[in-house]
Amino acid sequence: MSLQLIIGNKNYSSWSLRPWVFMQQNKIAFTEERVALYEQDTNKILSRYRSDFKVPILIDDEIEVWDSLSILEYLSEQYMDGSGYPEDIEARALARSVSNEIHSSFMNVKNELPMNCSKKFSHISLSLEAKEEVKRITDIWQMCKSKRQTQGEWLFGDYSIADAMFAPIALRFSGYNIKLDDNAQAYVQSVLKQPCVAEWMAQGRAEKEVIQEDEITITGNVTVETWKS
Secondary structure, eight states, rough: OOEEEOOTTTTTEEEEHEEEEEEHHTTEEEEEEEOOOTSSSSSHHTTTTSSSSOOOOOEEEEEEEEHHHHHHHHHHHHHHHTTSSSSSSSHHHHHHHHHHHHHHHOHHHHHSOOTTTTTTEESOOOHHHHHHHHHHHHHHHHHHHHSSOSSSSTTBOOOOOOHHHHHHHHHHHHTTTTTOHHHHHHHHHHHHHOHHHHHHHHHHHOOOOOOOOGGOOOOOOEEEEEEOO
């Protein structure tokens, strides 16, 4: 039985993006089931799983794994001989730490800049707390690059779980035109240039559902346009 990944709307579901991109990037074969969120039948469809009606969910024969980071670590252990994290022990510890930090923190950025693959925004006014979180994220990216053991465009040289965990943040920074330093902007562009990310975004833009809870209110000088490839 092949791996099956249950995901939410590609336009909005940052949590679903992470394992989907990680598996595509590492050429791990899987089938996907997309479940539109916040629809009348959503909970009924997801009730067959143990994830408390949340996505993503990975099915590997009789094994069921939910939560993005848990899925990524399971894939690394079972299908990549642990190479989802860097081999060097110091870099590996750092990669684990920052992957868990993005998983559990930065709620102001996540709330003020919800992922939206179909729109681009300009002149967003962030709260002081969100600005501080943006600074922390870009500092993390630079910190990771200072510890990498191999050359390459990713946080630790080779693509890792940390890159998959930060992928939705890169999309947010681009989609909301957040001003970044040159190094951080280069990393965002590396994420956007991934063929699998481009594919995800194109499929997200093709979706018809609108989740109002994940749409921001347009106020002041904020402008919005359709995100073109």
